[in-house]
Every structure is written in C-alpha cells, then in structure tokens.
Amino acid sequence: MKYFLFAVLAISTLLSSANAINQPPLLIAKPKIVGGELATQSAWPWMSALVFTYSDVDSSLNVAGTQYQSEPFSYSPSGQASATMVDCGIGEGLCNLAENKICLIARGEIDFSVKVDNCQAAGGIGAIIYNNIAGVISGTLGEGFIGNIPVIAISQDDGAILLNELDSIATINLSVKQDLAQSASCGASFIGEKWVLTAAHCVEGANIEFLKVNIGEYDLSNGASKAKAIKRIYIHPEYEEGSAFNNDIALIELVESSDQTAVKLLDYNTSKQLAIANSPATVIGWGNVNAYGPNDEPPINSQPNQLRQVELYLLSNEECKDQLAQAYSDLNDTTYSSNQVGITNNMICAAFSGGVQKGSCQGDSGGPLLVNTNEGWQQIGIVSFGVGCANEAFPDVYARIGSFTTWINNITQGIAIESSYDFALTPQNKAQTTQLTVTNNTNLIANLSFTLLTDNINSNGFSLNTSNCIQLAAKQSCQIQVDFDAKILGKHKVRIVINSNDVNIPTSQSYISAEAVASNSDINTQLSNGSSELLWFSGGDQPWLLDNTEPAIMSGAIGDNQQSAVLLTFSGAGTLSFDWSVSSEENTDSPDEPFGVLYLIIDDKQINLISGEVAYTKVTIDDLAVGEHQVTWLYKKDGGTSEGTDKASLKNVIFTPTITTLPAPPPSPSATLPPSTTDSKSSGGSVYLILFLLILLTARPQLI
Secondary structure: OOOOOOOOOOOOOEEOOOOOOOOOOOEEEOOOOEOOEEOOOOOOOOEEEEEEEEEEEEEEEEEOOEEEOOEEOEOOOOEEEEEEEEEOOOOOOOOOOOOOOEEEEEOOOOOHHHHHHHHHHOOOOEEEEEOOOOOEOOOEOOOOOOOOOOEEEEEHHHHHHHOOOOOOEEEEEEEEEEEEEEEEEEEEEEEEOOEEEEOHHHHOOOOOOOEEEEEOOOEOOOOHHHOEEEEEEEEOOOOOOOOOOOOOOEEEEEOOOOOOOOOEEOOHHHHHHHHHOOOEEEEEEOOOOOOEOOOOOOOOOOOOOEOEEEEEEEEOHHHHHHHHHHHHHHHHOOOOOHHHOOOOOOEEEEEOOOOOOOEOOOOOOOOEEEEEEOOEEEEEEEEEEEEOEOOOOOOEEEEEHHHOHHHHHHHHOOEEEOOEEEEEEEEOOOEEEEEEEEEEOOOOOEEEEEEEEOOOOOOOOEEEEOHHHOEEOOOOEEEEEEEEEOOOOEEEEEEEEEEEOOOOOOEOEEEEEEEEEEEOHHHHHHHHOOOOOOEEEEEEOOOOEEEOOOOEEEOOOOOOOOEEEEEEEEEOOEEEEEEEEEEOOOOOOOOOOOOEEEEEEEOOEEEEEEEOEEEEEEEEEEEEOOOEEEEEEEEEEOOOOOOOOOEEEEEEEEEEEOOOOOOOOOOOOOOOOOHHHOOOOOHHHHHHHHHHHHHHHHHOOOOO
16 A cells, blocks of 8 residues: 655546547557566666655554555555544535544545545544545545645445444554655656656656656566656657647656666668568566456556566558558447548557457556567667557557657757747736756757747747857756747747757757637626726637626537636735536546546646536635736546536636735834824824825735
8 A cells, every 4th residue: 555745647548539530539548568478677677667756655444443445645644543433425514523533535526635624624633535436546635735634545335334333433544664665657768878768648747856767677666766866858849649649759868877778779761661571579568467448447457566578560550550440440330541540650550469468558658669670679669559458459559769769869969958838828918938948968069049930830929038048068058038928819839949050969949839818808797897907818729608697607618629718817915716617527537637627727836626527616725925816717628528518617706815914104213202192193104004005006906
C-alpha cells in the first residue's frame, strides 16, 4: 500500500470518437506488455522509467477486531485515530455528530479534500472514504490539502459492512516507511549524456519538480534513490494530442549527465525496409499484462515490478492501414478506407501472430520498440497507442524514431528552445508576456538571430525581444521575451525560428499560440449588473450562453475535443464565491483523467474541477491577494461518447472585496495634542481619510 506525495501523471484508456467522415471512432488505449516474458536484468541498460518518488506509507484499518483492506490517500497526514464511526453520507457539508469520531464517507460528486475538510471542521478525528464502484479508491487529497487528520480508502463492499458497524471502535493507522519508493508512469530510453526519449503524451503537463527518470531500471520495487532530476522537457512542437497522436515524441533533459550505455537510434530508410520485410521487433516495459478487446472494460491494474519484454513483427504502413481499416469496419459494421485510420509516416506498426495475445498496453507508453541489426540493438519506435490491448485485429502503433532524428539532433547538439508556448485564452485588448529559454548545447560560441514566421495562420499581436540572446556561449542559456497583444479576436499562431551564422550549429524552433476572446456584455448584464469593474469575456470553440430560466450562464454546444470558456477579470483583494454544475461523461475508472470536465483556473493556476453529474455546488475562494485577477471556467469535452446534457453551468458569482482597517493617522507634527483631544480630527487626518476613500473608490470591485 503506497502513499503518494505528488500529483500522479495517470496513463489510462483514452476513448476517442473522430468525425466519421474523416476517421472511424477510435478506441485508443495507451499500450502495455501482454503475453511477454521476464526480461534479463542486464539486457537493456538504456531502458528507463519515468517515476515519481515518494515516502511509502503503511495503512491499516481495524474495526471491532477485524482487519480491512485499505489504501492511504495521497497528501493524507500520517497518524493514528481510534473512535466509533459516524455516517457522513457523501460529505457535502459539516457532518453532524462527528465530534471526536471517525467519519465514514461515500465517494461521489464532492472532492475528496472537501469531504475531509467537512469532517474535520465538525470535530472528526479521522476519515474513511469508501468507493462507489468495485475496488479500493486510489485517490488524492491534492497538493494544497492542509487538514491534519488521517484519511484512508476502502472498497464499496467494506463500506457497506461498516455502515452496520457504526457503534464499533475503528482504528486508522498511517505510518511512513523510511525507504524511498517509486511508481512508474511511463517507459523511456536513454540516448546519451543527459538526454532521454519518451512519448509526448507521457510528459504533457508534467511537473518536473516531481517527475524523475530512473536510467537502467529493472525492478521498480527498489532503486528509487537512483532516480535523476529533470531540468527541462521538449515536447515535439507539432505533437497532436487527442485522437491523432501524431509526432508523439518528447526529449527529456536531465540535470546531470549519465555514463550509462545509450541506445542507438535507427534511421528512417532502414525502418521502412525492415517494416516491408516484416522483421521481428521487441518491445519492453512495466505495463499491464492482461489483454482486452476494443469494447471491453480495461482489467484491474496488473503492472509488474520487474521489466518484461515481448517479440512482435513489424508491418509496413500500407499493411497497417489495411488491417486497421478492416478491423474498424468489422467493429463498427460500416466501411472504412485505409486513409481514414490516422496512420502517418511518423508512425510505425507492430503486430503478433500465432493466436497467442501479445503486445504493449497501459504503462508501457514511452518505452522503446527495438530491432536487432548488424550494429546491435537499435530503437525503431516509441510506444504510442493501440486499440484494446494485444488484440490481433488491431496492430500497436509507435512513433517512428527515424522521422525525428533531425529534430532530436537540433535539440541535443544544437541551439535548443522551448518547443511551444500557449498564451491560451486572453481577454481582448490585454497584453501578455512570457520568457522562453534558449540553450546552446554545442561547444561553439553562437551568434543568433530570431524570426517570426507564419504558416498561413493569423499571427497578429506577437512580438519579440531577443537582445539577451544575440551571442550565446557554449553550454550556456539565455532568455528571449515573447509578447502577445490581444487586439484582434480569434486564434493566433506563429513560429519562432532561430538562425545561426555558423552552418555547423543546428538550430530549432518554437510554436507560439494564443486566442483573444471577446468581451461579453450579455453575460456582464446577467451576472454583474453591467459592472465596469467586473468584466466578462467568452470564447473557445463556442462561447458561453445565457440561461434565461434563471440568472445563470451555460457552456456553448461543443463537439469532440473542443472547449467553451468564460473569463472574469477584476482587481483587488477579497473573496470569490459562485455556484457551478456540470452534466457530462465521467471517467469512473480514472477520475484524474475526466472525459467531460469543468475546470476552475485562477491566475493561470488550475484550482478545481468537476465532472459527471454534479448539481449546483457552492465554491468559495478566500484570500485573493491585491492585484489583477483572471478567473476562467473552462468546459472541455473529450473524443468519447456523450452523457447527460454535456453542459456546464454557472451562477451566483460574487466578489467580496477585503475592507482593510487602516491605522489611525499620526497627530499633526505642528501640534501637541493633550490626551483629552486625541479623537479630534487634524488636517493630517483629513488628508489620510481622503486618500483612504480614493483607494476604495478606485480599487474595490462591485458585488456580482
């Protein structure tokens, strides 16, 4: 039983349904090793694991002398609590009679952290949260959790038992182990010095403060102390997330170099020849070992600690397209052509034969697909995606290494720049700025220039300041400034191209994107009575709309992999409260990766989210600091099926400014006031009061 001190980068089944005119409804699962064998410990020295290291925790639950299986929540405090239990329902409010008792809470609708906060606020000394589906919850209270009572998770069945044992003494115990532990999220491969290759979808949005790389890993149950820190991640600038997974490759730069053996990378032409010849290939990883079909529910997690391997055979892209087209046609009882299945030249496929189910699956993503050539083992692909796991009708798909050798070389042996930056949703007429790091990975002094280029895409509003990077010494970094002025509505995109005066110095480029969203006077009238200090904006693929059944607004009608956003901007310190709701498809298997979800983002930081069927719930954000604030409610829909009304709603948005009590003004320096007259107003006090009133008039937003 493990205790996670980080936000887990979950790798789970992703259901995707593309437009039937262009692509079949894909059922994509990020792959694992199925039907393989235990790898030899020293055979793959370059094999690496993307891991999170944490202090392992033992959890136990004893009720009336009976031990129950339990798991700790990540970010739960350690400690012990012993008392009778009280039924707190789903924990949506303060739990009656919880004083000096242990709260028994059902999973559902309310964030785990809110449930526990409500328990502790009512005097509870510990919390047991039971699942609302089969199995034990593997959940988190969130990095910002500040409660101090121990919290454990149990199964749905055990929760039903304990509801009949409320008068019995329950004892919770969470104790931290001394040895550091690790959990693998993806595979990777070491390519030399300080560089590691993996899949882009493995590191998209990753926090490098927590994610590490364990090079030459074999057994995940030990060796966590060897994991290396990450300095920077370069995701391919043309990576297509969602259903496409094109250019699914990323480079990880480590803080320190390693002397471990590096894998050789195979060139594009050789990869094509080997695929045409249906050559054997080997894939390795720590992924799940149970196969399942494209319409089956993924089995319970079965990831092993020790590295496994399986031998497949390569397919040419033409063979792969034909097989997938036939498989999709059979699955959906319609006809698909080979050009509708989404296989590009940047991908390579592998399959198995002989009736024994083999392949890669969840947990193997990012790991290497290898071929044994006359130059030894070489990496030909990176585990990317598949349909089901080890299903004979659906070949596994890998990012083709040979398509990216120039990009890899430009980053690792040339002038590297952060591959992309998204200013995201920006209120119209607001200016934003960011700094991008440029690194000289060569042994030469580089004289550089920078150019903004467009690809027939709107590029209005971008500008550069590159004065700090005109000349860059070997192995040194500098920063350029990128500005975006959101004067023109719509989506904008531009490339920053680096030019060097030396042909021996390769360079890279960065893709910058932004979207300027329009002010919305209708929403302002609906929610803020036309306030000039509380300004509303709406955009994305569809803007939010008025809900005229009540003073509320609702997300626009969006399609698969689209988003609808509403923004509020204001200035000042205070408290923000609102009611929000959502009716969408919920990912009950992996709640951390919701399918239809409403996010709350404050000042570029994600604060909260809701998914599934959630009725209007009040949220209060305290202690907003002095300064400019931007609050974004973003509804996003995945590429899977729709459930409910597929809509988010918002109402009762209120900002309450903080009224600061200022100290009494000092007496006028020209007069000495006797004690009996200290309450009199002097001229100095009058000026102070006027200034105070001016501050309130200019900085206090109105209530919404």
